[in-house]
Amino acid sequence: MKTLPNAYQLDVFKEIVNTGVGKAAAALNAMLESHIDLAVPSIILFQIDDPKSDLAHLLGTEMSCVQLDFRGSFGGTAALVFPPKSAVKLVASLTGEDPGTPYLNAVMAGTLNEVGNILINGVIGTIGNILKRSFDFSLPNYLEGRLEELLKLEHPSADLTVLLIRTQFKIQDRQVEGSIFLIFEMGSFEAFFTALENLTTLH
């Protein structure tokens, strides 16, 4: 049976996420002419096969997704997921260019890839920095498809645990909601929280 992270571990994780998202917000604002607010993220932890999880109602729907795989002392995938309409809204408000269609074109997909990259790097980069671990990273990838295809969840092991970080972008009074999924490989979830535990015992 898997041991769930304790309150200290979760607190450390929350702090890492906050730092990372804050860093991402600063990077976005340095880059963009329009001011972008990133809400303090909420963090949800769930088993992949839990039918009552936040994920259940998203399965089967088409999503726009920016993802990055990481491999090292623990491995997995970080994915920023938007409903396609939100993705178009986000890119359109950042660039001021209305695509005229409800779909992202290749150039806009590149823009979303950059925004996702900044956000994911904020979180993953901060995890690496704080834990002083280095990872191998895949190239960031923009994909569209059903959530379970995107997150490779179609044949999950029953005890796969997913961390869901939910945040909101606010750009010039327009609200765009996005979710970052952190999906750990077998055994990596424990390794990750053990690393956090070691960090907490250090302090």
Add this chain to the structure above:
Amino acid sequence: MNEIETAAARFSLLDHAPIGQFVLREDGVTLFWNRCLEAWTGINREDLLGVNLLEHFPHLGANKYVQRIADLFHGGPPTIFSSQLHRHIIPAPLPGGKLRAQYTVATSIPGAVPGTWYALFAIQDVTSLTETIDNHRQALQRAMTEMEERRRAEAELVATTEELKRLNRIFKERSIRDGLTGLFNHHYFYKVLNRDFLLAARSGCDLACILLDLDYFKGINDSYGHPCGDQVLKKVAQVIRRTVRQTDIVARYGGEEFAVLLPATDLAGAEVTAEHIRAAIARQNFHLGESSLNVTASLGVASLCAHRPRTPQELLAAADQALYQAKDGGRNCSRAFASDASAATSLFNH
């Protein structure tokens, strides 16, 4: 072998890729600059390697680049610079002076010294993709604008047509009405008479006609003035309209002359109606300023079955003849066309 020579040997394969690639050390010194970038920028590696990249491209010293590149030198995750948000990382003019749109991914790669990291930039030229999408979007916008313009033009056309129809209706209505009394005019009366005459002749129904002339009307105009005369005419029109049936056609036939066409009515019925009209007019008090006066009328009646006219004009002529008989009979009375054969013959056999 120095670091630049080592890099040249290590990255030589990148000279064969159709994407712009260069390698930076943490201090900003360029260690590798591939052939593709030489071609794009016109800057040869001899002029650029070993010096800080900012000397050639100072814009890269902006925070938005420095901050995001910094992590790469510590093994951080790849960083993307999209074409929409940055246009380009390395300005590379095309023939004609336009700059290439670039999509750039910078990744962390191990440095020559273990534990150090370089940043490898890979720049994709997305100019034609960007242009294709722009052209497509412009075409889409043009199409939308044209569609909107067409829709507006069509709406305007519909509005104009509606307005024309409305004016036409008003015009048509005016063309068949007498301006003073609002009754049908002479012209329209003839039109209906012609139509109803043919209908009646074919169906065997009767058709009656009453002609009415106000008695001594010239005297009213002379004593009270034309505006007062007009008031009388308007009132008489109302009285007639009120007295006849809805299906009867009432027209102002001339100055103080009125005509009533009574479809499916025989002579006897028309005589009754004529008498009703005469009595109603005689009863009516006409108030003209402070004075009031009474007016009488003479009426002549004729009908299709009673007098067998061959044309609508003959029916009217018969009614007119009867009207003269009423005038001769002392006015303020109605007469049917004299049915004796000699009169009829003299009337119709001209």
